[in-house]
Amino acid sequence: MTNSSNFFERVYEVAKQIPYGRVTTYGAIAKAIGAAKSARMVGYAMNGASEREDVPAHRVVNRKGVLTGKHHFAGTHLMQQLLESEGIKVEDDQIQDFKSVFWEPETTST
DNA sequence: CGAATGACCTCTG
DNA sequence: GCAGAGGCCATTC
Numbered sequence: 616m617t618n619s620s621n622f623f624e625r626v627y628e629v630a631k632q633i634p635y636g637r638v639t640t641y642g643a644i645a646k647a648i649g650a651a652k653s654a655r656m657v658g659y660a661m662n663g664a665s666e667r668e669d670v671p672a673h674r675v676v677n678r679k680g681v682l683t684g685k686h687h688f689a690g691t692h693l694m695q696q697l698l699e700s701e702g703i704k705v706e707d708d709q710i711q712d713f714k715s716v717f718w719e720p721e722t723t724s725t
Numbered sequence: 726c727g728a729a730t731g732a733c734c735t736c737t738g
Numbered sequence: 739g740c741a742g743a744g745g746c747c748a749t750t751c
Contacts, residue, residue, distance in 0.1 A: 622748070641733055651734085653747045658732035660748090665732090677733065684732025694732095729751080738742080 622650070626660040627667065629720045633674045636702045637718035638710060640678050647720035658684060673697040680713030 625648035633639055641657040650656065657675075664670035665687055673694040677683045685694035685708060695705045704711035 642735095645733085650747075652745085654733040655731060655746070656733090656748050659730095661732055672732080675732075682732085687732060727751105730749090731747105734745090736742105736744080738740105 622653070622656060623660045623663060626657050627664055627670045630661070630664060630670045630672065630675060632720055633671055633718055636716065638674045638676055638680070638698070638703065638713070638716050639718050639720055640676060642678055643719055644675065647722050662687060676710060680710035682708040682710070
């Protein structure tokens with residue numbers, strides 16, 4: 616459905632704004648949508664986002680740059696492969712030079 | 726309606 | 739500085 620839930624849509628909107636070869640964190644997205652305290656929900660929303668091609672959930676990692684949710688993807692290292700495919704170096708489920716590839720979402724909404 | 730779970734983050738010892 | 743515990747919010751049973 617188009618508007619499953621405002622919360623989920625917000626997360627999708629921000630995730631879709633993630634540029635190529637860049638990654639962001641759940642907390643950053645949560646804050647961008649105005650729910651910094653619901654960082655956990657951001658990841659939860661990604662659960663449904665993983666099925667959406669419009670939502671690059673593989674570009675979303677935790678605060679440490681670790682692919683915590685890679686288990687939710689089809690392949691075991693699918694998430695890592697996707698990131699590496701974009702030029703992001705990933706090792707042991709940990710993004711290398713995370714701060715360099717880190718991208719902060721902008722609250723363009725509203 | 727109440728309880729449990731979850732791809733997290735922040736504070737305190 | 740590292741380690742552990744709590745909290746917070748939304749969805750699901």
